[in-house]
Amino acid sequence: MKxxxxxYWRSSAAFRVRIALNLKDMEYEVIPVHLLKNGxxxxxxxxxxKNPNHLVPLLEEGDHHIHQSLAIIEYLDEIQAxxxxxxxxxxxxxxxxxxxxxxxxxxxPMNNVRVLxxxxxxxxxxxxxxxxxxxxxxxxxxxxxKQLANDQRVGRFTCGDEPGLVDICLVPQLFNxxxxxxxxxxxxxxxxxxxxxxxxxxxxxxxxxxxxxxxxSNPAAPPQE
Amino acid sequence: MKxxxxxYWRSSAAFRVRIALNLKDMEYEVIPVHLLKNGxxxxxxxxxxKNPNHLVPLLEEGDHHIHQSLAIIEYLDEIQAxxxxxxxxxxxxxxxxxxxxxxxxxxxPMNNVRVLxxxxxxxxxxxxxxxxxxxxxxxxxxxxxKQLANDQRVGRFTCGDEPGLVDICLVPQLFNxxxxxxxxxxxxxxxxxxxxxxxxxxxxxxxxxxxxxxxxSNPAAPPQE
Numbered sequence: 001m002k003x004x005x006x007x008y009w010r011s012s013a014a015f016r017v018r019i020a021l022n023l024k025d026m027e028y029e030v031i032p033v034h035l036l037k038n039g040x041x042x043x044x045x046x047x048x049x050k051n052p053n054h055l056v057p058l059l060e061e062g063d064h065h066i067h068q069s070l071a072i073i074e075y076l077d078e079i080q081a082x083x084x085x086x087x088x089x090x091x092x093x094x095x096x097x098x099x100x101x102x103x104x105x106x107x108x109p110m111n112n113v114r115v116l117x118x119x120x121x122x123x124x125x126x127x128x129x130x131x132x133x134x135x136x137x138x139x140x141x142x143x144x145x146k147q148l149a150n151d152q153r154v155g156r157f158t159c160g161d162e163p164g165l166v167d168i169c170l171v172p173q174l175f176n177x178x179x180x181x182x183x184x185x186x187x188x189x190x191x192x193x194x195x196x197x198x199x200x201x202x203x204x205x206x207x208x209x210x211x212x213x214x215x216x217s218n219p220a221a222p223p224q225e
Numbered sequence: 226m227k228x229x230x231x232x233y234w235r236s237s238a239a240f241r242v243r244i245a246l247n248l249k250d251m252e253y254e255v256i257p258v259h260l261l262k263n264g265x266x267x268x269x270x271x272x273x274x275k276n277p278n279h280l281v282p283l284l285e286e287g288d289h290h291i292h293q294s295l296a297i298i299e300y301l302d303e304i305q306a307x308x309x310x311x312x313x314x315x316x317x318x319x320x321x322x323x324x325x326x327x328x329x330x331x332x333x334p335m336n337n338v339r340v341l342x343x344x345x346x347x348x349x350x351x352x353x354x355x356x357x358x359x360x361x362x363x364x365x366x367x368x369x370x371k372q373l374a375n376d377q378r379v380g381r382f383t384c385g386d387e388p389g390l391v392d393i394c395l396v397p398q399l400f401n402x403x404x405x406x407x408x409x410x411x412x413x414x415x416x417x418x419x420x421x422x423x424x425x426x427x428x429x430x431x432x433x434x435x436x437x438x439x440x441x442s443n444p445a446a447p448p449q450e
Binding site for chain 2: 052053054055064066067068070071072074075078079090091093094095097098101102104105106108109110115118122124128132135140142143146147
């Protein structure tokens with residue numbers, strides 16, 4: 001059964017699921033949901049019937065609807081084991097999940113479209129909003145850099161030599177960082193992994209400018225081989 | 226090997242892990258980390274060595290450190306299968322994970338101590354901060370109520386008749402809601418599950434007033450049998 005993914009080209013949560021689907025080589029149809037136009041298509045009643053959170057992504061498999069990017073990715077990993085997106089040992093799996101959640105729970109939610117909209121209403125000014133945006137990214141990336149800089153589990157990718165759940169979360173978050181013109185030089189371990197990922201079709205094809213609803217290009221130049 | 230849990234009595238992420246450990250009947254030592262005193266004990270260098278995110282909870286098992294509450298709970302469920310905290314089928318697991326993440330990714334991070342501190346610096350006033358706090362809870366609980374009100378998978382607890390991952394996340398979030406004097410009458414399905422949970426020692430023993438570092442009582446009266 002063909003999968004359908006409600007997605008927005010710049011949504012990093014949707015971007016994660018696109019990478020996972022590509023890594024698994026699963027066929028899927030992208031249903032664009034424009035998060036900004038007319039207050040956001042995700043706010044419609046029709047979309048809310050499928051995802052009461054009014055957020056992307058949403059995966060449809062026949063009559064089944066699954067939301068929350070990490071729940072979708074764990075699901076994909078359970079229904080199609082190869083290639084695995086999580087390592088085998090319970091300790092390594094915990095480590096990988098914790099790093100993924102460092103991004104998905106502690107960086108990204110703070111910088112969601114709906115939060116930035118709320119901050120706009122608070123009338124704190126554009127500059128303070130930009131500082132807010134970069135603050136949470138910098139805090140989170142600094143912690144990730146510290147965790148990955150000298151860890152023996154790191155290989156070509158975050159956990160070993162195959163891409164997995166952390167890479168899937170890291171790349172979209174770094175797209176946001178690069179797009180906001182942040183200085184990424186404090187994160188050499190993360191940027192090395194980023195460039196490794198961006199050599200792979202699964203990541204390239206999931207990225208901003210490759211989307212059918214794209215309105216701009218990727219913030220990072222394609223890596224030179 | 227005895228587990229150690231860095232915890233703060235009111236932290237809902239730590240509260241989740243306490244419930245999970247209790248449901249699994251695993252022995253653990255609580256190491257209190259005061260999140261508010263002197264800018265927060267979690268900000269110390271010594272704590273940062275163990276958890277570079279400077280957040281609670283942190284689980285220590287010998288030399289191994291695991292952070293992020295949901296990663297810890299999945300780990301506990303993998304190393305000790307009984308009682309299971311997640312259902313068996315991949316679709317049900319995805320559903321449970323998505324509901325847990327609705328809380329852990331889309332409600333709670335917005336109302337973390339560090340976010341409330343940041344808002345204080347923005348000088349938007351106490352009232353606007355309270356409105357912010359309740360806004361994200363109301364938005365998230367309304368979505369959860371809609372998802373659980375008529376779902377056939379709901380039993381005595383969120384997924385069937387045994388407590389699991391969603392209940393573990395829901396109860397601490399409702400403690401926060403009750404403590405902030407929010408009107409919880411729009412969430413009858415959630416409150417029914419809450420009261421079922423609060424009949425169980427695993428939830429009662431994990432709750433605010435039962436902690437060795439408690440400075441106050443539970444915001445909900447203990448349920449009458």
